[in-house]
Amino acid sequence: MERLAASIGELDGAPVVFQAALDVPHGGVLFALPALLATGLLRHAATYFSLPRGYYRLDTLLIVLAFMALARLKTLESVRYVAPGEWGKLVGMDRIPEVRTLRSKLAILAQTGEPEQWSATLCQEWMQADPDAAQVLYVDGHVRVYHGQTRLPRHYVARKKMALRATTDYWVHAMNGQPFLLVHLPLDPGLIEVLRNDLLPWLDKNVPNQPSEEELDADPLRHRFTLVFDREGYSPALFRFLKEQRLACMTYHKYPGDPWPEEEFSPVQTTLASGANVSMDLAERGTRLGDDLWVREIRKRCASGHQTSILALDYSSEPTRIAPRMFARWSQENFFKYMREQYSLDKLVDYGTMAFPETFQVVNPAYRKLDSQVRSQVAKLARKQAEFGALLLEDDIEPDAVEGYEQKKTALRDEVEARLREAEQSKTLRRNTDRYIDVERLPDEERFEPLKPLSKHLVDTVKMIAYRAETSMANLVKEKMARLDDARPLLRGLYNAEADILPDEERGTLTVRLHHLATHCSDQTLEHLCDELNATESIFPGTKLRLVYELVSGRNP
Template identity: 50%
Template sequence: MDDRLEHAAVLYIDGHVRVYHGEQTLLPKHYVARERLCLRASVDYWVNAMDGQPFMVVHQVVDPGLIQTIEQEILPRLEKMRSPSHPSPLASAARPQRLLLVFDREGYSPDFFQRLRDQQVSCLTYHKHPGADWPLEEFQSQAVVLISGHVASMQLAERGTCMSNGLWLREIRKLSEGGHQTAILSTDYETSTKSLAAWMFARWCQENYFKYARQHFGLDRLADYKTEVITDPIRVVNPKYRQLDSQIRSANGKRSRMLAQFGALNIETPIEAAPMERFVAKKAALHEQIEALTTEITALKQVRKDTQHHIKIQELPEEDRFRQLSTHSKHFVDTIKMIAYRAETVMANILRETMTKTDEIRTLLCALYSCEADLLPDYPNKTLTVRLHHSARAHTDEVVRKLCDEITATETVFPRTDLRLIFKLGSSQYRRDQDV
């Protein structure tokens, strides 16, 4: 994996929420976009290459946010994995550059962009505050080579934009057929506009990995049902602060509705003594309620100001404390899943050379995993032949035969034996009821 990292200068970082439906611990709640609900969960931050292959995963029982995770967890680990003797493919003599990190709007922060640039790390993300649309005359049709190798035509335009901290960034916009302009920002000043656009809009590869891994690798499945005491000095939101903040937001909502009601009070009947007295009394009562709410909000804000926003998890009240899910088995299982997915990706790349419908490659591989095969050990020659059965289509057999030849050429030895694996495609010469 270290060797692959030397050539993977563009890395995608995104958080994946793992929902916990158990009752052994009350994990913090997170918003789960795929279910549109706030559920108890933990967050895994994945680092993937452009083709979706995973490099690492960082587990966070209490989510500190994307920016803090990148700076405190991901970048130090990448620094250890990368060898200084191998320069980055993105580096140049004018601007040394080690990595290009691609992430979503959660990582938008001008100060964060500056800190990354100081570490010779470029970033590529969406603009959180793009402003007004650009004139259509600025957009030009450009042929963009996608990650899959296909060429797509995109309407692109580029300007320089200055952030609030004085940092100048490249702003690239893509014009869709419906007229929508998608704005992206980058501190990579050397790469072409077409390449940056292709890399940014290839973020779907990471989302595809999450979806495929959930379906076929049990990405969200628990490795065990154990829980652990959190010993690290993790800082969490103070429950008292959260309660005060909720009360303030509730009171502000009530006051806003009362102010709207107060402004809508008008006398529409002819001005007479009795109706006017009732109108004035009603408006005075409403004004008194608004003043009382304003006083209450001011007092709550002062209490919130004097209340510590974050505290250590060990300082939580007993009723608010929680334990984390066991991570020992999870780290081991996640490593196996990453290796398995990367191995499957290698096989998929082999099949891509012979299959015309590339979207069916992984479907074929999943079918191969569950198909019947004959195991033929040959101890004198120290080989173990895995003979796969024929499929229903001749073209599929040709594709599988090529894959078998490629895997056999690796001369892999079956674990805990000295038998070299040989993969073949052919019908069995034995009956089902005959011993081999």
């Protein structure tokens, strides 16, 4: 009767009631629940979200979304192709929501709740729980390619090597690739502006263990925390601003210049973020950017002779610490690749669009066209100037070829002068064209509408929680594994394995009994995982049942 009352809106939600069930598909995903709860799946959810009275509770809905992510159901539409009753057994319900219900509930949470504040609060807690990891933060934008009908701005997609309609999200990670913070923006202003206007004000208030003003005054070289980003953030003006704020940063030199002499490099031992000890050939110099900014430049020389140049505002750390921190930026790229492939990070959640305020500033299409024209003309001019310079250096001209040489030189000089005038005219036009204009001034063929971001932000936060939970479980199973790279594949198999669900109201337990996996070695590893999970004494949300994990193979060898 309670479930009937909940279905007609007389209760806040149907009660969670488990029935004994054998061979439940995806039952192994219940092994992730303690990690999800510890990571913060339901923490603060009631503060930032609420649902109207109905059949599905808020905690049930969030658990379903997290289980879907871990079981690799790539989109909300994937629910159409699973047995809703079998999935309902995983959360103590008759069935999980159908796609239409799931979308409507997400829309309510996005419109009436505060997904961004919920995500930021969780980030603050994660940083407080691991303050050392929060001292070096990695910032990067992730371009999500869009294939729909909505007209979105174009972005250069490095992995596709072309400009495509897309949106950009900005992520903040720890050195080991664990995600901290996610920022959705309706229009991408670029990494430099996002750092200045969106990320730094928040990080300034929330990064833990920052030195006091007295400590900063006592040590002029000390910084509050470190930001690491790629060449998109290269800007002497930004570096100067960060230095004034007593923040360190690391990035690759966008214009490194000539290679340094080989004798400047010396082999040193250093430790990578993965814990591996390696030898690197490093060299260091001081470099002046602009007129008044002095930064450290550290270069790594590869066996091929290629030199990678790193700029750092960290004036106190050894090069053996700076270089591994910079190269650990690839942990972000690995995260994005894994999330695209395993968690469908780029998939849409909401197909709705929103309108820009009329005063919202965007890049002037006329300026963009002129800028592209100038870049093309300058590149062609440089090639002709190089060709003309090479011609002037020729000193072994035969007497009978002098006339042809002079004609060729005159023609090249005329072409260089013509291209120079053409480039200067285009630069003048670009200089007299507004770089930014209000949205209302855009031509009709250039107008675009951004996608609604809040539903996507909510689902991405759940996926972030699921990834962190999976990582914590991977760290546990690695303790009993010889090949550490097999940890995540083992967990993916676990999440999709069948399990028996056996509630015992008298003992107050909910036993999840996993079926035998493919190998005896995997079973031994999961027995260790069961011991660790049982030690948490986690309670299934909405009940008083303590979760107990065991293997069928352990009971029936």
